Amino acid sequence: MRMANANIERPEGAAEDWTIPQNWGAYTPAEHAMWDQLFERQAAMLPGRVVQEFIDGLDMLRMTKPGIPDFDELSERLMRATGWQVVAVPGLVPDRVFFDHLANRRFVAGRFIRTPEQLDYLQEPDIFHDVFGHVPLLANPIFADYMQAYGEGGLRADGLGAIENLARLYWYTVEFGLIRQGSDLKLYGAGIVSSYGESLFALDDPSPNRLGFDLKRLMRTQYRIDDFQQSYFVIDSFEDLLRQTIETDFAPLYDELRGQQALEVATVLPQDHVFNIGTQAYAKTKEIA
Numbered sequence: 579m580r581m582a583n584a585n586i587e588r589p590e591g592a593a594e595d596w597t598i599p600q601n602w603g604a605y606t607p608a609e610h611a612m613w614d615q616l617f618e619r620q621a622a623m624l625p626g627r628v629v630q631e632f633i634d635g636l637d638m639l640r641m642t643k644p645g646i647p648d649f650d651e652l653s654e655r656l657m658r659a660t661g662w663q664v665v666a667v668p669g670l671v672p673d674r675v676f677f678d679h680l681a682n683r684r685f686v687a688g689r690f691i692r693t694p695e696q697l698d699y700l701q702e703p704d705i706f707h708d709v710f711g712h713v714p715l716l717a718n719p720i721f722a723d724y725m726q727a728y729g730e731g732g733l734r735a736d737g738l739g740a741i742e743n744l745a746r747l748y749w750y751t752v753e754f755g756l757i758r759q760g761s762d763l764k765l766y767g768a769g770i771v772s773s774y775g776e777s778l779f780a781l782d783d784p785s786p787n788r789l790g791f792d793l794k795r796l797m798r799t800q801y802r803i804d805d806f807q808q809s810y811f812v813i814d815s816f817e818d819l820l821r822q823t824i825e826t827d828f829a830p831l832y833d834e835l836r837g838q839q840a841l842e843v844a845t846v847l848p849q850d851h852v853f854n855i856g857t858q859a860y861a862k863t864k865e866i867a
């Protein structure tokens with residue numbers, strides 16, 4: 579997620595809306611090679627695990643060609659598909675700036691790429707996470723509408739003091755969502771599909787809970803920013819996710835949630851639709867270590 583509370587200062591050189599030029603010509607051969615290495619590893623592993631719409635997006639946007647994508651080129655194709663653009667920002671941006679970009683169909687992305695030492699872990703999302711992880715699904719009309727609706731909802735949540743609740747929706751869908759397709763679960767969250775380790779863990783490992791999507795429940799649930807998730811939430815379809823987001827009146831939900839305690843990351847409630855209850859073995863091992 580690329581947002582932070584409103585107190586951060588706009589870096590020098592960033593425009594009023596916090597964007598900066600991507601400066602594509604400045605990437606070194608080593609940086610392009612880093613992208614290719616990450617891309618090839620994910621592209622070899624994801625088919626059959628990731629939702630088909632993601633693969634379609636990669637093809638449609640011609641993201642399969644080597645090297646770090648040029649945002650201008652990417653935006654041109656994306657604009658034709660769904661009216662979205664990709665713009666570069668220097669780092670985290672304030673909540674309102676983030677939401678405003680989404681509401682106007684602009685996806686804000688970092689322009690730096692991780693170093694070989696950061697292959698599997700980095701704190702701040704880089705261009706591989708932002709572009710490989712997020713952009714392919716923006717070529718899907720339904721998901722594209724969901725992202726815009728999310729941005730509009732964010733601007734409203736800000737006025738209602740409910741950003742924390744709404745941020746959890748982003749986390750458990752856009753970043754770490756699973757989707758049901760037939761009798762299988764597939765990946766679609768950008769935080770998963772841009773991570774080799776979590777792409778395996780989220781689908782195959784017996785540790786995490788896999789629970790049915792429930793809008794209100796999910797906005798009550800804490801999440802992990804430091805490691806693999808302990809619960810994943812499964813949507814039925816992008817159509818259903820979009821419909822629920824558009825049709826729900828969030829203000830009364832926020833009121834209700836204000837009086838309730840947040841749920842711990844591994845909680846399973848009696849009313850949850852359970853795909854599987856995790857052993858939490860992975861998280862327990864980490865606690866001992």
Ligand SMILES: [Fe+2]
Pocket residue numbers: 579580703707708711712753768769
């Ligand atoms: Fe992200």
